[in-house]
Amino acid sequence: MRLIPTARGAYAALSGLLAAGLGLASALLVAAIVRPESSPLVTIGGTIIDATPTPVKEYAVRTVGTRDKPLLLLGIGIVLVILAMLAGMLASRRPLAGLCAMGLLGAVGVFAALTRPAAQPFDVVPALVAGVVAVAALAYLRPRLPAPPAPAAPAPGPAPAPGPGPQDPVWIRDSHVILGQDSGDFPDPNGIKDGAPAGDGAAGDGVKGGGVKGGGSRRGFLVAAGVVGGAAVVAGGAAGVIQRAKGGAAARSRENLALPAPKEPAGPRVTTPDFYTPAGKFYRVDTALTVPQIDVDRWRLTVHGLVDHPTTLDFGQLLDRGLIERDITLNCVSNEVGGPYIGTTRWLGVPVAGLLRAVGVRAGADQVVARSVDGMTIGTPTEVLLDGRDGMLAVAMDGRPLPPEHGYPVRMLTPGLYGYAGSCKWVTELELSTFDAYDAYWVKRGWARRAPVKTGSRIDKPAPFATGLTAGPVTVAGVAWAQHRGVRAVEVQADDGPWMPAELLPVPSTDTWVQWRLTWQARTGGHSLRVRATDTTGAVQPEKRQTPFPDGATGWHTLSVMVS
Amino acid sequence: MNTKRKFAAVLATGAAAVALAACSSNAATEATGSSAAPAMSASASSSMSEPFGPACSSVPTDASNPGSFDAMAKVPVATAASGNPALSTLVTAVGKANLGDTLNSAPELTVFAPTNDAFAKIPKADLDKVLADQATLKKILTYHVVAGKITPDQLAGTHKTLEGQNLTVTGSGENFKVNGTATVVCGNVQTQNAIVYIVDGVLMPS
Numbered sequence: 046m047r048l049i050p051t052a053r054g055a056y057a058a059l060s061g062l063l064a065a066g067l068g069l070a071s072a073l074l075v076a077a078i079v080r081p082e083s084s085p086l087v088t089i090g091g092t093i094i095d096a097t098p099t100p101v102k103e104y105a106v107r108t109v110g111t112r113d114k115p116l117l118l119l120g121i122g123i124v125l126v127i128l129a130m131l132a133g134m135l136a137s138r139r140p141l142a143g144l145c146a147m148g149l150l151g152a153v154g155v156f157a158a159l160t161r162p163a164a165q166p167f168d169v170v171p172a173l174v175a176g177v178v179a180v181a182a183l184a185y186l187r188p189r190l191p192a193p194p195a196p197a198a199p200a201p202g203p204a205p206a207p208g209p210g211p212q213d214p215v216w217i218r219d220s221h222v223i224l225g226q227d228s229g230d231f232p233d234p235n236g237i238k239d240g241a242p243a244g245d246g247a248a249g250d251g252v253k254g255g256g257v258k259g260g261g262s263r264r265g266f267l268v269a270a271g272v273v274g275g276a277a278v279v280a281g282g283a284a285g286v287i288q289r290a291k292g293g294a295a296a297r298s299r300e301n302l303a304l305p306a307p308k309e310p311a312g313p314r315v316t317t318p319d320f321y322t323p324a325g326k327f328y329r330v331d332t333a334l335t336v337p338q339i340d341v342d343r344w345r346l347t348v349h350g351l352v353d354h355p356t357t358l359d360f361g362q363l364l365d366r367g368l369i370e371r372d373i374t375l376n377c378v379s380n381e382v383g384g385p386y387i388g389t390t391r392w393l394g395v396p397v398a399g400l401l402r403a404v405g406v407r408a409g410a411d412q413v414v415a416r417s418v419d420g421m422t423i424g425t426p427t428e429v430l431l432d433g434r435d436g437m438l439a440v441a442m443d444g445r446p447l448p449p450e451h452g453y454p455v456r457m458l459t460p461g462l463y464g465y466a467g468s469c470k471w472v473t474e475l476e477l478s479t480f481d482a483y484d485a486y487w488v489k490r491g492w493a494r495r496a497p498v499k500t501g502s503r504i505d506k507p508a509p510f511a512t513g514l515t516a517g518p519v520t521v522a523g524v525a526w527a528q529h530r531g532v533r534a535v536e537v538q539a540d541d542g543p544w545m546p547a548e549l550l551p552v553p554s555t556d557t558w559v560q561w562r563l564t565w566q567a568r569t570g571g572h573s574l575r576v577r578a579t580d581t582t583g584a585v586q587p588e589k590r591q592t593p594f595p596d597g598a599t600g601w602h603t604l605s606v607m608v609s
Numbered sequence: 610m611n612t613k614r615k616f617a618a619v620l621a622t623g624a625a626a627v628a629l630a631a632c633s634s635n636a637a638t639e640a641t642g643s644s645a646a647p648a649m650s651a652s653a654s655s656s657m658s659e660p661f662g663p664a665c666s667s668v669p670t671d672a673s674n675p676g677s678f679d680a681m682a683k684v685p686v687a688t689a690a691s692g693n694p695a696l697s698t699l700v701t702a703v704g705k706a707n708l709g710d711t712l713n714s715a716p717e718l719t720v721f722a723p724t725n726d727a728f729a730k731i732p733k734a735d736l737d738k739v740l741a742d743q744a745t746l747k748k749i750l751t752y753h754v755v756a757g758k759i760t761p762d763q764l765a766g767t768h769k770t771l772e773g774q775n776l777t778v779t780g781s782g783e784n785f786k787v788n789g790t791a792t793v794v795c796g797n798v799q800t801q802n803a804i805v806y807i808v809d810g811v812l813m814p815s
Contacts (some may be wrong), residue, residue, distance in 0.1 A: 056702065174700040381685055383714040509715035510771045570746050592688075603749065605711040 053190060054134055060406060061133015062126060062187035063273040064147060066181025069125070070281035072154070072171035077284040083168040085175055086155035091419075092157040094212055107502055117552070119503065129179075136187050147183050148391050151176015172302050191263040204334055297454060298341055302446045307370040307393055314391070315372070317550055319505075322388030324443045329450050330377045330386055330464070337418050337471045341454040350414070350477035353405030363438065366395045371435045371460075374526055374558040378463035378496055379593045383503050383602040385528065391444065392458055394437030397430050400475075406431075410477040412487060413456050415469035423469040424485035425459055426495055427477065434460050435530055435556065459462050460556035461529030463589070463597060468494035493596035500527040500586040502561075502578040504604045514608045516569045521547075522533075522562035527580035531555030534579040537563055539572055547576075555581070567608045575603040612756060618708070643739050661783040664724070664794035667695070672762035678798060686720055686803035696807070698728040702739075706746040712754070718803035719759040719768070721776070721787055723811045724794065731811060748772055752814040758804045761797050789810055 069085065077085035094117070128150060136143020141223035154172030161168065185543045234385070315321070341360050349355040360368075370393050401413070406427060413430055415423045430436045439448060445452040452470030459467025465487045480494055487495050502525035507514055525535045536544040546562035578586045590600040634778050660668075660678055672679035675692030682689075687709040690696045699722055712718065719812030728736060739745055752772035759768065764785055767775045779786050785793040798805040 278630055381688055382687065383710045504716075507630055509711045510751070510754070512771075572745055603710045604712070604714065605706070605708050 049396050051516065053137060056190050056263075057137035057187075059133065059136040059184060059270060060190060060266075061129045061136065061143070062272055063277065064133065064179045064182035064530065065125060065129030065150060065185060067182045067277040067280065068147075068151065068175040068177075070179040070277040070279075070284065072175035074280045074287070075174050076171040076559050077287040079170070080165070080167055081131040081288055083165070083171050085157065086118055086121060087169065087171045088157040088161050088198060089121055089154060092397070093117065093121070100376065104485060106281035111351070113481065133186075135181065136183055137190055140184075143187070144180050144183055147182050147485060148176050157576075162282040167446075170478065173386050179203055186266070186269055186273060188264075189266045189269040191266050220514040221478065226330065253513060256422070257596075278514060288450035302395060303340060303452075304441055304446065305364055305368060307368040309367075309369040311370040311372055311391055312390070312553055313550070315553060319442065319548075320557075321390055322373075324390065324448055324451070325391060327388040327451065328377060328386040329380060331450075332421065332471060333419060333471075337450045338449060339418055339454055339471060340469055344381060344454050344473065346455065346473060346475065348400060348404045348475045348477075350475075351407040351410035352477050353407065353480075354403070356400075356404050362454065363395055364440070366399060368393050368440070369396055369437060371437070371556065372423070372553045373458060373460045373469060373539070373556045375458065375464055376498060376501075376527055378465050378492065378530075378597050380500075380598065381593060382590070382598050383604075384598075387524075387558070388505075389433065390442045392439045393441035393444075394439035394458060397436040397457070397459075397475075400438070401427070401430060402478075404477075406477055409479060412478050412480045412483065414474075414476040414483055415472050416467050416474035416479050417452075417471040417474065418473050419471065421469060422483075422485040423465060423495065424480070424483065424488060425457070425462065429467070429513060431461065436460065438459075451539040460581055461498055463496040463498055466494075491595055496596050498526065498528045499530070499597045499599055500530070500578050500580045500601075501525065502576045502586060503602050504537075504574055504576050506562075507574075507604070507606050509604060511606055514567060514606055516563045518568055519567040519608070520562060520576060522560070523566045523576060524560055525576070525578035526547075526558040527578065528558075529558050532559040532578050532601075533581045533583070535559070535576065536562040537565070537572055539565055539567075544577075567606075569608050570603065571607050573603055574606055575601045577601045613693040625813055643708070658761070658797060660795055660798045661792055662795040662807070664695075664809075665798075668693070668795065670742045681805075682799040682801065684801055686718060686805060688798040689800040689803075690720075690722060695724050695726075696722055698725045700721055702728075702746055702750060704749050708747065708750055713802070715756075715760055717756070717758045719729060719755040719757065720803050720805045721753045721791070722805050723791070723808045724807060724809060727791070727808060731739060748814055749811070752776065752812055762802065764793075764796070764806070770814075770815050776812060788797070 047139055052422050072085050073417040076087075091453070094482065120294050129147070131288040132146040133144055135146055136144075151172055158168040158172050172579035189443070344360050345357050346363060347355070347357045370391060372389060372391050374387065374389040376388075396412075411427050413425045415425065417423075425436075436457070439456050439458045440454060442448075442451060447456060451470070455472055457468050457472050469551070484494070502523060504521060504523040506520060506522040521537055523535075525532045533547065535547040535549060537547055538544050545563055545565070547563040550560040550562070552559050559578075577588070580586075586601065588601050589599055640732075642745050665678075669677045671677055674680060677692075680689075680692055684692070687700070687703055690702045690703070693698065705711065705813060712720070729771075739749065748770075752770045754771045755768045755776075761783075764778050765781055767777045776788055779789065780793075780814060782794070785796065785806070787793065787806075787808055790806040791812060793806045793808050795807040798807065
């Protein structure tokens with residue numbers, strides 16, 4: 046099909062654009078009212094993100110940072126604008142094909158909605174609405190397109206070829222007329238200038254009748270276009286207002302979320318500085334391009350799979366099971382030796398073990414697969430969750446509801462396992478399964494199925510490349526960890542000297558890191574300090590260097606310092 | 610909301626309504642994966658520009674290759690360098706000087722990284738002597754490191770190295786020389802904690 050840029054082509058493109066705009070605005074309105082996650086832009090965006098190779102995704106996040114999502118939506122918007130304009134132009138020549146093309150745009154949205162991992166039956170409704178409204182709007186606008194030099198066919202059916210002549214103005218110039226001219230300029234001699242006097246006559250009808258039959262009048266078309274465009278703006282604006290109001294409500298609901306007191310409170314807070322990691326500084330490692338915003342009133346946890354009593358809990362029912370409060374250190378498997386992806390805080394949550402016993406785990410179900418609201422999966426050994434440790438469905442850290450980026454409203458937490466193997470954020474589902482039957486997200490990517498935290502230690506003082514150290518006593522300090530086993534000893538070696546035992550500061554349990562310190566008699570010159578920990582089983586932290594992949598880094602953290 | 614305004618401005622009149630709702634906060638609910646993911650760096654928020662320089666083209670583009678820019682950006686600087694075969698002499702030197710963890714643990718650094726070819730310009734006997742002398746090696750290597758991240762637009766000028774003495778960068782745009790002798794052959798390479806400028810000469814403190 047030839048798409049010659051003519052005045053009629055521009056109007057036809059505008060009709061497609063307006064029709065699609067009204068369809069999408071209607072869909073957004075429906076989605077905003079019922080379920081924001083069902084917005085076609087979100088489902089299509091999610092589908093595109095999932096289809097994007099991981100390196101491209103990571104590149105995108107690194108390059109555009111947090112603007113990636115708006116940019117993706119912008120891209121979708123631009124593609125939609127182009128396709129809608131093409132559909133409009135197609136409809137002006139071949140109405141049935143054009144309407145089908147417009148309907149196809151809606152079908153794309155339906156397909157995306159159906160294939161989202163977290164899809165609900167309602168999710169197809171906004172895309173269906175978009176398709177139906179867009180097709181209807183296009184069917185309404187198409188017969189009202191300003192007539193080409195030859196009178197347009199009034200009835201639906203194959204339109205005569207418009208036969209654009211060389212005298213037709215280029216569509217860009219004409220689009221200036223559309224965009225730049227306000228209604229006060231009508232009626233005007235433009236129709237004559239365009240060589241379409243027939244349109245002028247129809248415009249006269251339009252003034253009296255308020256509508257145009259059979260098309261042909263520029264004015265009639267613009268009135269109809271104004272109706273559709275106005276409706277789109279109203280619907281879209283209303284959707285925006287509703288969604289903002291809801292978003293504000295969700296933020297307020299987190300602010301005001303009242304959590305009951307724990308039935309098992311933690312002991313007194315550790316008072317040494319830096320034992321607790323402030324929530325704002327707690328490491329964040331996840332694949333979420335944007336942080337899921339979850340309305341706690343809609344949140345549900347479904348426990349199913351190989352269980353006797355599949356169960357769904359809302360947030361209140363979860364809290365009713367009773368809360369425990371614990372100090373727990375969490376670390377990321379991708380942390381390098383000496384790296385920053387480890388932190389400790391006071392968590393509040395519901396024990397996972399009690400919930401698993403209540404639903405009745407069937408024999409052989411050796412893996413609990415946790416699923417997040419956005420489809421992440423994390424597999425944890427069932428036996429680990431039932432061995433008496435404080436695995437929990439956490440709802441608060443550091444005395445406040447979880448920050449959105451740390452899994453609000455509920456995340457899993459398994460002390461003693463790296464995060465990717467036991468600490469699913471934004472969790473909405475626990476499926477009892479087996480390691481044979483299912484590989485979780487990171488396991489599919491080559492990381493170990495079972496990932497207990499390896500004994501580790503880190504020198505925090507002196508700082509890397511610290512200057513200003515002087516000969517004499519120098520405090521060397523840091524942290525060591527072996528969650529759920531506990532740290533028995535920490536030793537530091539300067540250059541090739543003897544290993545010096547460090548003092549271990551008190552800890553609330555074996556599930557947190559241990560702060561250690563010692564005084565080192567430093568002599569002038571450059572020195573290497575290195576540290577190693579021993580856990581309560583007597584195993585010394587391995588010296589051999591190993592990369593984080595596939596089950597956690599090993600090696601003794603070694604620091605160069607200059608003493609003057 | 611700035612993004613919203615920009616977004617709306619781009620779209621034509623009829624689609625403006627779309628934008629209003631599209632950029633509202635709830636539109637973002639369905640990203641891809643989530644949760645404690647091992648392979649991705651935590652604060653992947655930098656909006657850095659691309660690496661530049663003639664030698665950049667020889668860097669692998671396959672993100673699964675540890676020597677690629679994508680892979681280097683996710684790990685701390687010493688680990689990143691060890692993924693790049695063209696920096697293997699430097700990595701060996703860093704290992705002998707026991708500086709790897711220190712480079713990896715420092716919060717923000719700028720590293721001038723001499724290539725293997727740069728080290729090859731030093732007579733072998735001299736190089737072997739330096740590699741065997743940890744104190745001298747440390748002095749030389751820390752002369753290649755500056756505290757803080759120096760972006761390309763701040764690169765020209767005098768910078769105090771961790772060794773204590775200054776180094777001087779001249780040039781602009783994508784053409785820089787360090788101390789008048791070493792040329793930046795691939796600059797603005799991102800790692801988790803450092804910006805790396807790969808140079809074709811070893812810098813010597815006085």
